[in-house]
Amino acid sequence: MQLQDSTSFPERDDTHSRSWPFWSATLRVLLLLGMLTWWLSVLARVTTNVPSSVDAPSLLRPGVTQLPDSRVEFVGDWVVQTIGTESFVATRVAGDRLRFEFVGTELGIVVRAGPDAGSISVRIREGTRNDSASREVSTVLNLERSSARVETLTLGKSLAPGVHVAEIRNEDSAELALAAIIVHGRPGIWWAWLPPLGLGLLGLGASLHAWWNALVTALGWWKLGTES
Structure with missing residues (x-):
């Protein structure tokens, strides 16, 4: 005679095992949506809409601008000097300055340094001239050297993308001779993202x-x- 085993085991509920991958995938989707939302908000701040050359022709844009240039405002007694193949805009009066607006993230100049040169002060305002809430960066550079030579100097870098106002001032009764203004744009434009x-x-x-x-x-x- 055979005995029939009537013992029955309850069927295992695999609801939890089926639902856990669903909640894990849901969490990943929500995290990615949150990251993309934050990313787009940051992208909007670092890629400021820059006016076109037609709307704002007075802006210096990324590249090399040889001086003199009509977009650069010279205040004081400035003269144009030509030495060989190079041209400079120069002054020897303390307090003379030049101002201009540019769009980019880095600013530099090509200047003649030497024993006749002195100190200059540089102010860069992040924003237009009418923007009262803009941040200002200032520095003082000494151009005096033992021998005369042409140098490329960086005046400001890692600036916020957008329009900025720069002023370069001759602090001493020494020579300040500028050949060009260099503007870089990093990051370039929105396609970099x-x-x-x-x-x-x-x-x-x-x-x-x-x-x-x-x-x-x-x-x-x-x-x-x-x-x-």
Whole structure:
């Protein structure tokens, strides 16, 4: 005689095992959405809309601007000097200055340094002349050297992208001779952010695909489809 084992074990509830991948995928999607939202808010601040050359023709843009230039305002007794193939705008009066507006993130000058040169002060205001809430960067440079030579000096870098106002002032009764103004734009324009933004969107798409698969598995739709 055979004995029939009537002992029955309760069926294991795998609801938790099915729902955990769904909630994990949901969390990844929410985190990626939050990161992309923050990223776009930062992107809007660091890629300021810059006026076009038609709307603002007086702005110095990235590149080398040879002096004199009509977009640069000279205040004081300035003269044009030509030495060989190089041209300079020079003064020997303390307090003489030049002002200009530029768009970029770094500013430099080509200047003649030497025993006849002295100190200059540089002020860069991040924002237009009418922007009272703008931040100002100032520095003093000594151009006196043992021998005369032409140097390229950096006046400001890591500036916020946008329009800025710069003023260069001759502090001594020594010679200040400028040949050119150099403006750099880093980061350049908004397309520089497209690769990381594209990768973020691809990651979001992959996370949404994983989330959908986890949802189908958690609801048992895939299992019902295979049984039918």
